[in-house]
Amino acid sequence: MVDMLESASRVASFDNWPPYVAKVDDDQYRITMAVAGFPQDQLTVTYQPNMLVVSGSQSGDENGQYLYRGINGRAFERRFELADHVKVGGASLENGLLSIDLKREVPEEMKPRKIEISSGAPMPKIEAPKVETDKLAA
Template sequence: MSRMSPPNSPFLLGFDEIERAIERVTRTASDGYPPYNIERIPKSDGRAERLRITLAVAGFLGEQLEVTVEEGQLVIRGRQQDDKERHYIHRGIAARQFQRVFLLAEGMQVAGADLQNGLLSVDLVRPEPERMVKKIDIVVRD
């Protein structure tokens, strides 16, 4: 009796994309910078439930940050330049670049991004799918 991994189950048809997504996530190397939180924000005031990703980006200006959606991935980039006119006696806060990638489930949409007090927040929503039942006619052949 052979053992199958879940993506290779005969009951999961058309889920090849999930297997590719898992491979992409495992390939994405991350050094842990910048640190981030992901929180669930419940429905309120007629707004749908949201996910909020908050990154600690102290020292970055709005024009040094970029939030894009590329091929089903949320990509957040930060680019800082060294200020050549400053002469540091001690340098503990490095000017560095980063790229943080989050794989989005199908249907997830970026609702907006906000930079406040050194924290970049990106809100994500998933519109409620409408429930659809489709009857398939059976062709009888004798």
């Protein structure tokens, strides 16, 4: 799982915001990010080979006067470096949580395969190729 995720580069955010969890189950993964206050149209999930980028931008009311402003509508970008053959299955936003499903799909020819060991039959003889050398007269 460590190979699958996170080269966490962030733009416009110097801390670990927004928080997320990454869950693994065999060859399936789910990243869930806490993005409360971000409507669906202000979130972007982009997949490139070996890279997942999640970003959000909020257009807040900057002109109003506030007695206290504890909810910060800041923009963010979070990058996750993905291992080879990891594909995005989909994304959903529910109750302020953005969930992104990932699946590792290794091609059949790259999967380990078991080699049968035969017994009783002799193996064919392997001969080394002959190398011709010129003899120098002294």
